Each structure stands twice: as structure tokens, then as C-alpha cells.
Amino acid sequence: MTELYTEAIVLGKEKRGDIDSTVILYSKSLGKIRAFVKSARKITSKLSPHLEPGMLVRARLIQGEKRGGNFQVADVLSEERYKEAEAVKMLRFANDMTAEGEEDIRFWQALKLLLKEKRFDPPAYQLLLHILGFSTQTASCNRCHSKKVDYFITDEVLFLCRPCSRILNIPEEKAISI
Template identity: 40%
Template structure:
């Protein structure tokens, strides 16, 4: 059984049964980690309050048939605005597990004082909007990013009725 202690941001959480939660973390040491938090839904659980999205926590994890959160302590947070929550989801979807990235961690950490924004994040993830072109007309003034296909669109082509589902698109 291996134990880790690392700073992390809670990206998302979901209930997996009556008592437990599945928590998506972006950790400084390990990159994205999906971990179980046992009994985190008990009203008496002191963990539960810390495992809300956009909380920075110092977390203790053990690895034994997957990761489990054994302890957590919050030390900072990002404002829970709609945009910040959406970008937190975006980070969850766009990163692979156990691939730590110091630049991404620094970006996440700095977002505690400002707000998240897509442009610098996309750049860190390897999709620099400054060098991107519209998938349809080749225009360099891109304003939308389509997650699934990892392509950009300009305003005009997007409004002209691309069939891309709206929830797959981010305005950058």
C-alpha cells in the first residue's frame, strides 16, 4: 500500500453509493487523480465539506485497488462562479490521470486569486488559440473550442450553424 500526501484542487465529485463519493482531483504531485472517499456522505463526516469542487486541499491518499482519500484539509479556494465550475469540469475532461504538469498546477494555483480563463489554459494543454485557425474557413480569429474534436471555430462559422452540440463548446 503506497501513501501520498499532496496539494490538490477538487475538480468534481459524484456520489457512488449511499455513503461514498468519487472525487476528481488535480494534484501537484500526481496530476489528475480519481479517488474514493469512503463514508464522505455521512452528515458527521468532516471530509465532506472539504471535497466540494474548487476547494484546494492537502490530501492524503492511499493506493490499494485504486486511490482512496484518507484525510484532507482545505487551505484555499477558487470562487464558485459558473465560469470557474465549468472550467474545472473542462480540466477534468481534458487531462489524463497520473500525468503531473507543473505549468498546469501553477495555473490552477494562481487562479485562486483571479478567476479561471480558457485561453491560458488551452495554451498549457497544448492548444494555443494564438496559433489556431478556424476548422472551416481557416480564419485566425478563433473564439470557440470544440472539446471532443479539439478544433477551433471563428464566430462567423460557428453562428452559421455548425451542428456541434452547445455543451461541447467553450467560448474562449
């Protein structure tokens, strides 16, 4: 077993068994990981109040034998919580667009800064997409090939112009304005 400290943002939380939880964290040191939170759903849990989605935390994690997984939250302290709708949307984007166990310090730094400064505008998403390897400069609409791209659709990983987005009836919460 190894122990490590990292800053992280809580992307999500899931029930596990009757009283435990699993949290999805985007961490500075390890990228996206899932971590077990023992007895998280007991009213006496000291960890749980610090592990709500949107919280910026400092966590002490214990990693089991299995390489690249098996994390457990041993201790955690929240510093801030980002819960406005735009922040929730950005956190969902971060969750959808990243794979577990791939550390990316640039993505971490950008995500943390954008949340802190409440920047949820197209340039903010252009920056995140750029770090993830998508060029919004050279992108064209996946449907009509127009060079005027207005949205990135996270679910489908595609770029669309505004008219095509309307034709395809893409719900607003799934479309990132770029």
C-alpha cells in the first residue's frame, strides 16, 4: 500500500453497496481516478461532506496493490465548491472527455483556473479542447463541413455549426459553445 496527497476536484459520486460510496476525482497527481469512500453514507462520515461534486479538495489517498487503481480516500478537506450551472457543465465535460489514470498537469491547471475565475465562455472550452488535442481553429462541422463551427458535442465527440445543431435537435446541455 502506498499513500499519497493530491489536490483534486470532485467530478461525481456514486453509491456503492449499502453505506459506501465511490467518488470520481480529477486529481493533480493522477488525472481522473475513482476512489472508494468507506462508510460515506453514514451520517457520522467525516469524509462525505468534503466530497460533494464540484468541490476542490486536498485528499490523502491510499493505493492498494493493484497498479493504477484501487484508491481509497483516507482523509480529505474541501476548500471551495463550484456549483453554479456553468461549473457543473464544465465538470461534466471534464468527466466525459478524460480517461481514468492518465495524468495531465496542463488539463488540471486549466480546469482549476477556469473554475476559480468562473470562465465558462468559448475561449475557456477552446483551451480545454486544445489541451485534449482538439483544434478548434481547423475544425469544421462534422455534418455540412462548414468552417464556421459553433458547438462541440461531448457525447459524440463532434463539431457542429449552429444550423446543423438545430437540425439534429441537440439539447442545449449537451452542446458546448465554442
